[in-house]
Amino acid sequence: MPDEDVRAQDAVMEQQYALAGARHYHDAVYLCDDQRWPTADHLFGFAAECALKSLLLRFAVHDVSTYRNGNAMNRARWVNPRTGKEDWLGHINQVLGAAPLLAYGRGGPAFVEAVDRLNVFASWDLADRYRDGRQVSDSVVAGRQEAARLALSLYELCELTGRTS
Template sequence: MEKNVDFQGASSRHFRDAELLMGNKRISNAGHLFGFAAECGIKALLVAYGLETDSSAGDIMEKRPYRYKTHVNTLINNVQTFPGSRQYSKYLGMMPNLKAFSDWNTGHRYWNESAIPLSCSGWRDAAKEVLQMLDQAKLDGVIK
């Protein structure tokens, strides 16, 4: 992994910040960060299984036809097709609520707050599963 790209650290950082916002009733922005926390955590797993990063873009390198260089609302549909280890399935199974992000969108940052889906608690739960998966992958030695 490139030095500038730290998906695991970014995942943790976004989740902590989202929790602070949630605690201060800033639900819309908390939800936004829960999505980024999950996205970064999933990408940390993909990198652990061999996807390369691009430090200039700050993301993973696209590997067609799989489309992993995308945001969580699309990524959750594409991670099911990751080619590789059977052990990967173990970690995927630890995140059963990823579909909660199907109504999450980066465009929410532009929306009227009243129009943003009321899904923040589901996004939080799914992001928490991603962080727990990362903890297990670290214990297993998959992620350094």
């Protein structure tokens, strides 16, 4: 598949991730208002994950793609610069490892500092949806809500400026 077709597909996925991130965030806020912390926490994690994946697909074009060997994949993959190995872009606690791919140029350090604030998701776990919810408190959710809002704001800023730094 020609590179322009791959980039066009990645652009579609980038937009879908961005829209999904906003939707997950708004649903999570609704659940917070109802004090349904575990599910709100879950959706804030998805919101931040989608915002970062969207940024990675747009700005880390040489390291992240939804295509391999000319074939479409249902999930984005990235090349870890530390290991040189390809891996899936998983959920937010895994996507955080790929975030440094976005930091380059003069604004790189400031971008890294902002992304570091997303580390509140390092202990976020997809399997929490099967637990009784006692491990999620309103204070944990408040921190993750702020981080998800930051991730979406970073996406919006990069969308407006056309760059990450």
